[in-house]
Structure formats: structure tokens, C-alpha cells
Amino acid sequence: MIRHITPWRVVLAGLLLGVGALVLAVLVELRGAPLDTEGPPLTVTPQLVERGAYLARAGNCMACHTERGGATYAGGRAVPTPFGAVISTNLTPHKATGIGRWSAAGFWRALHHGQSQDGRLLYPAFPYNHTTLVTREDSDALFAFLLDQPAVEQASRPHALRFPYNTQAALALWRALYFKPGVFQPEPTQSAEWNRGAYLTRGLAHCAACHAERDALGGSSEAQAFRGGLMPAQDWYAPSLRSASEGGVASWDTQQVVALLKTGVAEGASVMGPMADVVLHGTQHLNDADLRAMAVYLQALPQQAPKPVDVQTADPQQMVRGEKLYAQQCAQCHGDNGQGAAGVYPRLAGNRAVTLETPHNVVQAILGGGFAPATAGHPRPYGMPPYRTLLTDKEVAAVASFVRQSWGNQAPAVSGLAVQRLR
Structure with missing residues (x-):
């Protein structure tokens, strides 16, 4: 005998399954990823340090991990979010207050999995949903560069986040909803130049961290990447890079895009606000080949149709x-x-x-x-x-x-x- 299942029971069963799957995902996040300690210890060479310095500039790491007037990479800078301030950590090789006791594997786990050396889940103000794309080789180079910096004794201050956002459980829930680790995979149908631009733009440079809309929980999705959005707690709007009427560069000459990233000005365009900091501390230091690769990738972004705007005439x-x-x-x-x-x-x-x-x-x-x-x-x-x-x-x-x-x-x-x- 076949019994009729009422629609509300179907909905309830679906909700229970969804909640159960989410709880399981949260528990997995709280358990964390294992720390891979296999492999030889990192050998720091001048060449590796130089490469790491270049990558640190590509990621503009100094901007968040340097307090105004403070020692470089010693942390202490308050990064504003809608949920309170996240205080950046000390990345110098001080053994007590910095990363001097970290391993290369621990640093890789931070970039790739968003977890600290001790296994704690990190807040996504550190953009690990972008740095997860960074290769292990580049992670090791970054780590070598940081180990080569002067050690600064500066203990990390506690974050100023409101409850429940200051809990590991809430963070695990956020990660279950919005984060999935994954190293960059080249697109075989695209050129090597396009792939290099995608790796830099989507990974270390984390352009979509600003140029994407975020929901009430501060989350975003791949579908929202580069579509523009209000920068949380900063009251600046990062324009859509998929729209010719906002920040899209599909119709620009490639060299014009390179000039803007390298100098901050180009024919008919200039940067200001938060983007001026990106150029000052980041993109101006990249070589022309990488800047061109980023330009090629940005120009190839699928363009969205202009949104109709209701222009209210001023009085x-x-x-x-x-x-x-x-x-x-x-x-x-x-x-x-x-x-x-x-x-x-x-x-x-x-x-x-x-x-x-x-x-x-x-x-x-x-x-x-x-x-x-x-x-x-x-x-x-x-x-x-x-x-x-x-x-x-x-x-x-x-x-x-x-x-x-x-x-x-x-x-x-x-x-x-x-x-x-x-x-």
C-alpha cells in the first residue's frame, strides 16, 4: 500500500537533512585539517627570499599586517568589519610573538586552509578563500621572506568582535557555508598568460575580496566575483569589473590597463581611495609581464548587461x-x-x-x-x-x-x- 506523503513532511524532511548536513560540515571545520609535517625542512636561500618578497608585494600583505607608524609586518592593525574589528597578527620571525616557531607546513595550512599553526580557525579578514589558490612553492617562498625579516616583539591584541562572531563555532559555520580549499588549476583552453593573470588576480592579489557583493554574513560566491560591491565597514564602493559602465576594462587597450595598475593613472582614468593603496603597496611593484597577464585576465571577464538606473532628477x-x-x-x-x-x-x-x-x-x-x-x-x-x-x-x-x-x-x-x- 502506497501512503501519500504530505508536502509539509517533504519540506520538513528536506530541512532536517539540510540542517544535519550543515552540522556535520561545522563539526568537520572545527576538527580542522591535519598539519602535514612530511617532507624535508625548508631551505632558505637568497633567491627564495627574493621571490617571496615579490609575492608579498603582489598580495599587498604589508597593508594589513603593519600598524600605522609601526614596524613592518609586526601586525596590530585593526581591520574593520561589520562584526567588529579583526586585529592583524605579527608576521615577523619573533619566536614568542611572531611566526618564529612556525613551520613551512603550518604557514601553508594558514594560506590554504585558513588555520593557524595551533589549529585555530582564522577569520576571513585574512583572505584565505583567495590565498587557498596559492601553490605550495609560492607559500614556501613567502614564508622564507617573512623569516628573513627583523624579528619584532609585539604580542597580538585580541580581536574586537561582537558575540557570537568571536567564537570558533560561528567561524566554523561561516566556513561551512562559504569556504572550500583548492589550489589553482590552470584552464587548458586558455593561454599561459591568461592563466598567470587568473592565478594572481584570483589568488594572492585577491581582487574579488573587494570587487564582489557580500551578504549579511559577509560571505560571497564565485558567481559574485568581480561584480562589484560595497566594501564592508569602509563606505567605498568597489565597482564591477564586469561592467563597462562601472570598472570593466574589456574595451580598453591592454597597455592602458597595465599603466593604471603600474602608475595609478592611465589615459582617461586614475585610482583613488582603497585602490590607491593597492597600487602604492602592491601592483606598482610587479613586473610588466605579470601586470600584462592580470590585464589580459581582467579584459576577458564576461561582461554583464548594464543595469537600468532610475535617475532621480535633482531639485x-x-x-x-x-x-x-x-x-x-x-x-x-x-x-x-x-x-x-x-x-x-x-x-x-x-x-x-x-x-x-x-x-x-x-x-x-x-x-x-x-x-x-x-x-x-x-x-x-x-x-x-x-x-x-x-x-x-x-x-x-x-x-x-x-x-x-x-x-x-x-x-x-x-x-x-x-x-x-x-x-
């Missing part, structure tokens, strides 16, 4: 006010018609950073100023002063709305409330 009085402020504060550099000055001041007419659907970046530039990185190819860039103390919220909104809706620009108007929230 006429707001536009009048914004035009007056622009003439007083901005036109001297950016031009009466937003044309800028080639190689000196960026144009605002047709500028993708200005016409993004979200006003975060243009408002942040007005409040905090705009500063391109000083690079070997562009050693003395001009900067834009901050107007945080000079303009009110409504004035910032007015001038932002004016530049977003003038000279052919079409982007939603900005409200004083939106500026207040970003301020």
Missing part, C-alpha cells in the same frame, strides 16, 4: 546651489565643463566613478579628498583637498548632485541624509 534649487559651489571650489582644477586637465586633474564629465548608481565614492572623495598613489611612473601626483570641515551635508549633496547630472552625466541625485550617513 532645481539643489542644482543651482551645487553649480555655485562647483564654481567656487572645483572649477579651478576640474574645469568649467568638468573637462579636467590631462595627466593632472581627472575629468568629471563622463567619469564612471562620478556616475556610479551609488554615490558613495563621489561623496567620499568630496569629504575626505582624493589622492592618487605616488609611484615610480607617476611620482608627484596632484591631490584633492578634503572638504569635510568646509561643507555641510546639504552642500556636499548639492555639489555631488550637480556633477552627477551635468555635462551629459546621468546619475541619481544625492540627498543630505545620504551624506550624513557616509560622514
